[in-house]
Amino acid sequence: MKEEAFKISGREVTAALHTSLPIMVTFVVLGSGYGILMQKHGFGPLWSLIAGIVIFSGTVQFVSISMLSSGSVIMAAVTAFMVAARHIFFSISMIGRYRREGKRKWYLFYALCDETYAMLSRDDAPEGVNVSAYRLLVTLFDQCSWIVGSFLGGWIGSLLSFDSTGIDFAMTALFATVFIQQWIDSKCHIPAVLGVAATLACRLIFGREYFLIPAMIIIIAVLMIMRKKIEEAETDG
Amino acid sequence: MADYRHAMIIMIVMGLMTLATRILPVLIFGRSEKVPDFILYLGKVVPFTAMGLLIVYCLRDVSVFSGSHAIPEILALAVVAVSYLWKKNSILSVVVGTIVYMFLVQKVF
Numbered sequence: 001m002k003e004e005a006f007k008i009s010g011r012e013v014t015a016a017l018h019t020s021l022p023i024m025v026t027f028v029v030l031g032s033g034y035g036i037l038m039q040k041h042g043f044g045p046l047w048s049l050i051a052g053i054v055i056f057s058g059t060v061q062f063v064s065i066s067m068l069s070s071g072s073v074i075m076a077a078v079t080a081f082m083v084a085a086r087h088i089f090f091s092i093s094m095i096g097r098y099r100r101e102g103k104r105k106w107y108l109f110y111a112l113c114d115e116t117y118a119m120l121s122r123d124d125a126p127e128g129v130n131v132s133a134y135r136l137l138v139t140l141f142d143q144c145s146w147i148v149g150s151f152l153g154g155w156i157g158s159l160l161s162f163d164s165t166g167i168d169f170a171m172t173a174l175f176a177t178v179f180i181q182q183w184i185d186s187k188c189h190i191p192a193v194l195g196v197a198a199t200l201a202c203r204l205i206f207g208r209e210y211f212l213i214p215a216m217i218i219i220i221a222v223l224m225i226m227r228k229k230i231e232e233a234e235t236d237g
Numbered sequence: 238m239a240d241y242r243h244a245m246i247i248m249i250v251m252g253l254m255t256l257a258t259r260i261l262p263v264l265i266f267g268r269s270e271k272v273p274d275f276i277l278y279l280g281k282v283v284p285f286t287a288m289g290l291l292i293v294y295c296l297r298d299v300s301v302f303s304g305s306h307a308i309p310e311i312l313a314l315a316v317v318a319v320s321y322l323w324k325k326n327s328i329l330s331v332v333v334g335t336i337v338y339m340f341l342v343q344k345v346f
Contacts, residue, residue: 022331043244054252064251068244076247080254086294087258093283095267095276109259114291121284166339172295172310173317173334177327179288180318191282195289208297212290219286223279230282 006104008133015129016137023115023142026170027058028149033164034061035153041065045154052147056111059083061150082209089216090117097123104136111143115171118178188233194222305346313338 035048043065055061060083067076090112097120098105116139125134183192202215223230266276301307317334321327 022328026331026335047244047248051248051252054248055255056252057255060251060255064248067251068247069240071247073246073250077250077254080251081258084255084258086290087255088262089283089287089290091259091262092266092276093280093287095263096272096280098263099267099272105263106260109263110256112259117284118288118291121287163343164339166309166342167335168295169310169313169338170331170335172292173313173331173338174327175288175291175295176314176317176334177321177330179292180321181325181327182285182288186285191285192289195286196293197289198286199290199293203293203297211297212294215290219283219290220279223282223286224275227275227278231278 004130004132006132006136007130008137009130011128012130012133012137015126016134016141019119019134020138020141020145022170022174023119024145026167026174027115027142027145028152029164029167030058031146031149031151032153032157033167034058034065035150035155036157037062037065038150039154039157041069043068043154045151048150048154049147052143052150055080056143056146057084057087057113058146082213085213086114086216087112089219090114090121093121097121098135101132101135104132108135108139111139113142113146115174116142118175122178122181186234187236188230190226190230190233191223194219198222305342309338309341309346312341 031048031052035045038048038051039045051061051064055064060080063079063083064076067079071079091109094109094112094117098108101108119138120135125131179192183189186192198218199211199215202211202218205211206214266273296310299307299310313334316337317330320333321330324330
């Protein structure tokens with residue numbers, strides 16, 4: 001990838017919008033669901049907006065709703081860490097990519113949600129687009145649409161309520177399309193199979209609350225043990 | 238009436254923990270001028286494992302043995318896969334897959 005100075009033009013905005021569009025639509029809808037739920041618990045749109053800046057993680061925010069009024073601080077801390085732990089995994093794999101992003105890197109890491117990670121770990125910014133600006137804009141568009149959605153939900157939630165049951169499948173579908181594209185692009189399928197198999201096995205063994213951390217440990221361990229094999233398979237023509 | 242001071246403390250604590258999961262790896266492995274070799278390797282391969290992890294994570298509450306027996310999920314994922322292999326357009330596949338899924342869970346099951 002070519003290294004060049006940060007520069008934003010219409011081209012970067014268009015490319016980032018194209019990438020983020022499905023995420024933005026889903027985030028506005030899911031965010032408004034969050035805002036509505038917050039409102040029902042006595043926390044208005046301003047609270048939802050602040051949570052989108054202070055926490056900015058859909059799963060942590062949804063879990064936090066019931067803890068805001070009655071949870072203990074220790075329980076809240078442990079729960080947030082357990083739910084958010086997968087970000088450790090994502091951040092580790094973005095260190096190399098973001099190392100030349102200067103001060104912007106702190107924003108990029110702070111706002112690295114699942115969906116932004118799925119888009120930016122693919123390294124497929126369109127030809128001729130400034131990669132630094134593209135990364136910043138995709139991250140920003142995703143976060144802003146979540147915050148706008150949650151604010152709207154808390155503010156006029158009752159007006160825009162329609163049956164959105166199942167809308168969260170959009171995120172599963174998004175990850176599935178990335179999964180398929182990666183499968184087509186790579187010669188070595190060990191990492192792809194490992195990701196599904198290890199996580200599924202851990203979900204069955206450890207239960208729904210605790211499976212992510214063991215799954216990540218197993219994945220990293222297997223990737224390190226099989227490093228030679230994986231690297232050889234990827235470079236073989 | 239909610240105790241807003243307590244709520245603010247809880248929110249900040251949960252925010253700090255979330256931030257820690259995103260920033261700590263950078264503070265530990267990303268400070269030096271030269272990023273460790275194994276971190277660069279993980280950076281290359283982890284994205285290929287992470288999508289599988291995220292898909293399973295999204296479907297963590299689905300059971301084959303109860304409820305709708307995972308039929309809506311399987312059908313909708315099949316729609317996503319087939320449409321994507323056919324058109325290679327992720328927006329299209331996400332929209333169509335989600336509509337199919339919403340229809341199945343709201344009207345059929």
